[in-house]
Structure formats: C-alpha cells, structure tokens
Amino acid sequence: MKKITLILVLLFVAPFTKAQDTCASALTITAGLHVVGPINGSQVPTPCEGGDAVPSTNRVPAGEWYAYTPTQNYTVTISTDIAQNTPRIDTRFHVYTGTCGTLTCFGGDDDGGSNYSSVDIINVVAGTTYYIAWDNRWITSANNNGFTFQLSEAPIVVPPVVPITYSNQTVSTINSGYNICIADMNGDNLDDIVGVSNNNLRIHYQGAGGTLTVTDYPITGTSLMPNWSLAAGDYNRDGFNDLILGNGSGISIWRSNNGTSYTSITPGQYIFCQRTNFADLNDDGNLDLFSCHDIDANVYYLNDGAGNLTYYQSNTTPGAMNLSSLTNDGGNYSTLFTDFDNDGDSDVFISKCSGPPCQLFRYDGGNVYTNASALAGIEITPIQTWSSAIADFDNDGDMDIIITASAGTHKFFRNNFETTNTLSQFTNITSGSGWDTNTSTNIDNVAYDFDNDGKVDVLGGGNKIMFNQGNNTFAGISYTGIGTGAIGDLNNDGFLDIQNGSTIRYAVPNNNNWIKVAFQGVQSNRNGIGARVEIYGSWGKQIRDVRSGEGFRYMSSLNVHFGIGTATTIDQVIIRWPSGIVDTYNNVTPNQLLFALEGATLGTNAFENSVFTVYPNPVKNNINIAINTANPVEFTSAQIFDLNGRMVQENAVQNQTITVNQLAKGTYILKLTDTQGKDYSQKFVKE
Numbered sequence: 265m266k267k268i269t270l271i272l273v274l275l276f277v278a279p280f281t282k283a284q285d286t287c288a289s290a291l292t293i294t295a296g297l298h299v300v301g302p303i304n305g306s307q308v309p310t311p312c313e314g315g316d317a318v319p320s321t322n323r324v325p326a327g328e329w330y331a332y333t334p335t336q337n338y339t340v341t342i343s344t345d346i347a348q349n350t351p352r353i354d355t356r357f358h359v360y361t362g363t364c365g366t367l368t369c370f371g372g373d374d375d376g377g378s379n380y381s382s383v384d385i386i387n388v389v390a391g392t393t394y395y396i397a398w399d400n401r402w403i404t405s406a407n408n409n410g411f412t413f414q415l416s417e418a419p420i421v422v423p424p425v426v427p428i429t430y431s432n433q434t435v436s437t438i439n440s441g442y443n444i445c446i447a448d449m450n451g452d453n454l455d456d457i458v459g460v461s462n463n464n465l466r467i468h469y470q471g472a473g474g475t476l477t478v479t480d481y482p483i484t485g486t487s488l489m490p491n492w493s494l495a496a497g498d499y500n501r502d503g504f505n506d507l508i509l510g511n512g513s514g515i516s517i518w519r520s521n522n523g524t525s526y527t528s529i530t531p532g533q534y535i536f537c538q539r540t541n542f543a544d545l546n547d548d549g550n551l552d553l554f555s556c557h558d559i560d561a562n563v564y565y566l567n568d569g570a571g572n573l574t575y576y577q578s579n580t581t582p583g584a585m586n587l588s589s590l591t592n593d594g595g596n597y598s599t600l601f602t603d604f605d606n607d608g609d610s611d612v613f614i615s616k617c618s619g620p621p622c623q624l625f626r627y628d629g630g631n632v633y634t635n636a637s638a639l640a641g642i643e644i645t646p647i648q649t650w651s652s653a654i655a656d657f658d659n660d661g662d663m664d665i666i667i668t669a670s671a672g673t674h675k676f677f678r679n680n681f682e683t684t685n686t687l688s689q690f691t692n693i694t695s696g697s698g699w700d701t702n703t704s705t706n707i708d709n710v711a712y713d714f715d716n717d718g719k720v721d722v723l724g725g726g727n728k729i730m731f732n733q734g735n736n737t738f739a740g741i742s743y744t745g746i747g748t749g750a751i752g753d754l755n756n757d758g759f760l761d762i763q764n765g766s767t768i769r770y771a772v773p774n775n776n777n778w779i780k781v782a783f784q785g786v787q788s789n790r791n792g793i794g795a796r797v798e799i800y801g802s803w804g805k806q807i808r809d810v811r812s813g814e815g816f817r818y819m820s821s822l823n824v825h826f827g828i829g830t831a832t833t834i835d836q837v838i839i840r841w842p843s844g845i846v847d848t849y850n851n852v853t854p855n856q857l858l859f860a861l862e863g864a865t866l867g868t869n870a871f872e873n874s875v876f877t878v879y880p881n882p883v884k885n886n887i888n889i890a891i892n893t894a895n896p897v898e899f900t901s902a903q904i905f906d907l908n909g910r911m912v913q914e915n916a917v918q919n920q921t922i923t924v925n926q927l928a929k930g931t932y933i934l935k936l937t938d939t940q941g942k943d944y945s946q947k948f949v950k951e
Contacts, residue, residue, distance in 0.1 A: 287364035290329035312369035345377025352379035427715035446752035453782035455752030474755025497542030500571035541813035561588035650707035651816035668709035698738035708748035716776035716827025752821035
C-alpha cells in the first residue's frame with residue numbers, strides 16, 4: 265500500500281518540476297489556478313521586472329516556465345495575491361513573447377500585490393504565445409515549497425472615443441442674476457449671451473473671433489424674474505429679439521425698442537409658470553407667447569400683429585385653444601413646438617411632472633389643437649419628466665421623442681410617419697438603445713449635434729452627453745462638471761458651445777464639417793420660428809425645426825445647426841416656412857452661416873405652381889392672376905408684404921387682378937387667401 269502511495273505522489277509532483285524547468289518545455293496552460301512547485305528550473309534571461317536575475321546570495325538562480333496562448337484578444341490578470349496563498353509570499357514573474365532563445369520582455373511584476381505578492385494586467389492577442397517565468401529572486405531554500413497563481417481572462421475594454429472636447433473659460437462679467445439665455449440680440453446673426461437681473465439687462469455681444477463686448481440696458485419698473493425659464497423672439501417685428509421671463513407668479517416681457525432700449529411689461533395674470541415659449545400658435549404670421557402652468561390649464565397670449573397681446577387660458581377662456589388636458593390640468597412643465605406629422609405647421613409636446621403622462625397635441629389649423637397622445641401611444645405612466653429631447657434621431661425625416669425622466673426611467677419613442685404617412689402609433693424602442701441603462705436623470709434635457717457627425721445627441725444629467733451612435737443607440741461620455749445650459753455658437757466656428765453660469769465650455773473643433781442657418785421671415789414671423797429645414801447630401805437627409813425654448817429652463821440659439829461629418833458638399837438646403845413658402849438652395853458650401861430670407865429663392869419671373877401664376881412680372885400697374893384649371897380655387901383677398909415682413913397693401917381680389925401702381929420699386933411677397941381660408945404665396949418685382 266505504501267508503494268502505491270509513493271507512485272501517486274511522484275505522478276502528482278512531476279508536472280511541476282521537469283515539464284516546467286525550461287522555456288522549451290514550458291507547461292501549456294489556460295485560464296485558471298496553477299500550482300508552482302519548488303523553483304529549480306533554468307535561469308530566466310534578462311528579467312522584465314525587479315532588476316537583476318541573480319539574487320544577493322551565490323546560489324544558482326532558477327525559474328519555472330509556463331506557455332499561454334489565448335484564443336481571442338483578452339485583458340489578462342496574473343496574480344499570486346489570492347486566497348490560495350495564505351499567508352502571502354514574496355514572488356516575482358516575467359512575461360515574454362518571441363521564441364525560446366530570442367525572448368522579448370512583455371510584462372511581469374515583483375511587488376504589485378499585498379505583502380510583496382505579484383500582480384500584472386496585460387492585454388494579449390489571440391494566437392500569440394506568452395511565456396510566463398517565475399523565478400526565485402526572493403525565495404530561499406527554506407521557503408521554496410511552492411505557491412499558486414491565477415490567470416484570469418476578461419474582454420478588452422476599449423476606452424470610449426471622446427467625439428468632442430471642451431476648453432473651459434470663466435468670464436467674470438457674466439454675473440447677472442439669471443444667466444440662462446443665448447440669442448442674437450443685435451441682428452447680426454451671431455449668438456450673444458443674455459443676462460437678466462432686477463432692473464438690468466446685460467448683453468455680451470459677440471464680435472469677430474468670439475470677442476465679447478458688454479452692454480447694460482437699465483429696465484425701469486418692477487419685473488418678475490425668470491426663476492423658472494426664459495425665451496427669446498421678435499414678437500413686435502422691430503428686428504430685435506424680445507424676452508419672456510417665466511416666474512412662479514406669472515410672466516414679464518422685456519420688449520425691444522429697436523434694440524436701443526427695453527420696456528418691461530407684466531400682464532398681471534397669475535401663472536405658476538414653468539417653460540415659456542415664443543410660437544405662432546394660430547399660424548397667422550405673428551409670434552404669440554406661451555407658458556406652461558404647473559397647477560392649472562396652460563396659458564398663452566395672442567399677438568394681433570401690432571404687438572398687442574390678449575390673454576387666454578386653455579379650456580377656460582371663451583374661444584381658447586385646447587392646449588391642456590380637460591381632466592388633468594396640472595403638472596405642465598415643458599412645452600416643445602415641433603412638426604410631428606410633416607404637414608408644415610407646429611404641433612405641441614408637453615412634458616408632465618407630478619404623475620400625469622406626457623401629452624401630444626396635433627395642430628389642425630385655425631385655433632384647433634387635437635389631443636393625439638393616445639393615438640401616438642406616448643401616454644406612459646408612471647413617469648416623471650420636466651423636459652424631453654425631441655429630434656429626428658434616426659435621420660428618417662420625422663421627429664422622434666425621448667421622454668427623459670427627472671425621476672424613474674427614460675423612454676425612447678420612434679416616429680413611424682415615414683412608413684405610415686400619417687401621425688400614428690410611435691414605437692417604443694427603449695430596450696437596447698442605451699437609454700434603458702442610462703440611470704442619470706435631470707430636469708433639463710436638450711437635443712443637438714454636439715460633435716457635428718450628422719447625428720443628434722442629448723445633453724442631460726450625470727455630467728455627460730449621450731452621443732448618438734446611429735441605429736437608434738446612444739453612448740454616454742462623461743465630462744467634468746458639464747451640465748445643461750444655454751447653447752449656441754459663441755465663437756462662430758460652427759461648433760456648439762455650452763454656457764454653464766459664468767463658465768463657457770467652448771467646443772474644440774474636430775474634423776467634421778457643418779452648416780448653420782439664420783432666418784428672417786417676411787410673411788412668416790420674423791424669426792422663422794416653426795420653419796422646417798432639410799439638408800440633403802451623401803448622408804441622406806437631415807431635418808431641424810426652428811424653436812424658441814428647448815428643454816425646461818434655458819433659451820438657446822435661434823440659428824439652426826447641422827453637422828455633416830466628413831462630407832464636403834451639401835446638395836440642397838430646403839426651408840419650409842410657416843407661411844407655406846419654400847426656399848431651396850442648391851450646391852451649398854459647408855462650414856458657413858447661410859442667411860435665409862423668406863422668399864429669397866423664388867424666381868423673379870412668373871413663378872408657376874399647381875395653383876396659379878402671376879403676370880406680368882416685373883409689374884408696373886396691375887398683377888394678373890391665372891388660375892390652373894386643373895386645380896381651380898377662388899381667391900377672396902390679397903395681402904402684399906415687403907421683405908422686412910411689413911404688410912404694405914391689403915385688398916379684395918376682383919376679376920383676378922390686383923392694382924399695385926402705388927407701391928415703391930422693389931421685391932414683394934403676394935399672399936392670396938382662398939374661400940377655404942388656405943393661403944398661397946408668390947414673389948413679384950414692382951418696377
């Protein structure tokens with residue numbers, strides 16, 4: 265019986281002695297635990313770790329050898345700092361590549377673990393053999409009794425590629441009470457920084473090279489401060505943007521007086537105001553003012569075209585529009601006006617807090633808004649959100665919705681208009697999108713193409729940007745201290761910058777190209793708010809809508825930005841104005857600001873469409889209207905606008921003729937209205 269036991273012991277010990285004593289006879293191993301017997305093999309060559317291979321004593325150095333060939337690329341950890349070695353012992357090992365006799369150091373460790381044990385982490389390549397040699401640098405004959413090491417494999421984690429970086433600059437003069445707005449305030453199409461304090465408007469005007477020049481405008485009287493939100497737009501059509509200050513007690517309006525001073529107006533109605541917006545609610549060409557109401561139905565002020573405002577509360581004031589739920593009027597936190605059904609007018613998405621589901625109201629013309637929340641399938645409960653990110657995230661030509669939670673979980677809905685050709689059920693594509701695993705929540709979430717790669721990203725919570733990877737997936741990249749703020753191009757380099765209080769985070773340009781568009785409406789509102797912009801090129805199609813008021817609190821640039829990645833040409837830019845006028849720019853050079861004047865690309869000769877033509881053009885006395893008999897309409901009234909958007913003539917249409925001999929020489933827009941209230945536009949030249 266003793267003899268048999270002796271044979272078994274020899275068989276067990278043999279693999280840890282003779283087979284491992286040289287590089288050539290290195291024991292082939294895979295991931296797992298491996299026992300190293302007494303170290304008595306051949307001397308290691310030039311050590312990779314811990315200096316000399318020869319110990320301080322005169323004994324002959326020795327090594328034990330293993331060969332490891334991974335089947336795929338891994339991050340590998342080799343360690344004696346494991347529970348199997350209790351107490352820990354002083355070990356040292358070396359990792360080589362190459363062939364025995366011509367080995368090259370690759371890794372290894374001496375004292376990387378606790379109590380002088382060894383740990384090293386290396387990235388290995390599939391099919392390459394790595395030789396692991398343990399030596400007796402710190403092992404004496406008294407403690408040369410063997411030990412255990414562990415080789416573990418893990419997938420290689422590739423550090424995320426940071427698609428855009430930021431250079432931070434603190435500007436001490438950005439010190440107003442509320443620094444939450446970026447907008448062009450002097451009509452030069454460059455984004456300026458707007459600060460609001462009691463009785464003072466401070467504007468940092470952007471100049472050449474991104475220089476900032478400070479101008480203060482004293483504001484007389486008592487104004488409600490924008491402790492909830494701020495919006496900008498030119499509602500009185502003087503060529504300079506006005507401001508809505510959203511407060512927990514109501515709103516104040518700072519109206520521009522031709523950009524030289526500002527008048528404070530506080531209408532006085534009680535509103536627990538959240539998000540404010542400028543929008544043309546009834547599609548009459550005039551900007552109206554909208555405010556979410558937290559504890560009651562939403563409210564708005566209609567603009568009569570002369571800058572006079574009339575207050576309405578949804579479902580309450582006689583004749584008011586349906587812009588709030590009849591059964592659940594509270595919890596209205598953020599409104600975003602955009603065209604979900606591609607019919608040329610703005611619908612409304614309302615982010616809801618305090619329990620009720622979000623809502624989508626479809627605009628059906630005139631004063632009619634229809635609650636399409638159930639139809640679209642975006643009535644998700646329970647979810648709490650203060651704002652949502654809305655854009656064409658998959659570049660298929662319609663607006664998608666990411667209901668970004670302020671508490672709970674995010675939901676990503678894909679618009680199916682491109683296949684159904686109507687507003688219909690959205691598809692919940694949250695699973696696998698990156699939004700299902702994004703646990704960062706925030707009250708403010710905004711959608712922009714921050715890296716100019718042609719795909720819209722989202723800035724929200726967690727000090728990170730969720731970058732659009734394509735195929736409806738997103739990946740978060742973290743930035744120290746970054747947060748949602750006012751967004752615009754503050755140094756005119758085509759990349760979007762972020763204002764966080766007094767800190768400007770300037771985007772450091774990468775190699776991607778871009779185009780941005782500034783607007784001047786003529787028949788439409790002067791800012792072009794509600795216009796749809798489409799660009800076409802090698803990427804396919806991208807769309808943006810012009811909006812005043814993104815996210816929950818901040819006001820960002822009214823210029824529209826597109827990134828186009830590495831593409832070097834833009835085949836076409838199409839602007840569909842709220843008036844119905846369509847301007848088309850062909851073969852547009854990228855990396856520039858395109859200034860779009862409504863009607864600018866309409867021909868100055870007779871412009872023919874499916875409804876009517878006008879002649880002669882240019883005209884001296886009378887414009888004649890020729891109606892297409894294949895598509896007959898009857899016109900009842902005509903309005904004529906100059907290119908500054910001022911209506912210069914209005915009269916009934918008689919015998920399909922309009923007299924214009926009293927007009928000065930110049931270019932004009934003719935707007936005709938038919939018996940159904942539908943508008944048609946043409947451009948003409950008066951000589």
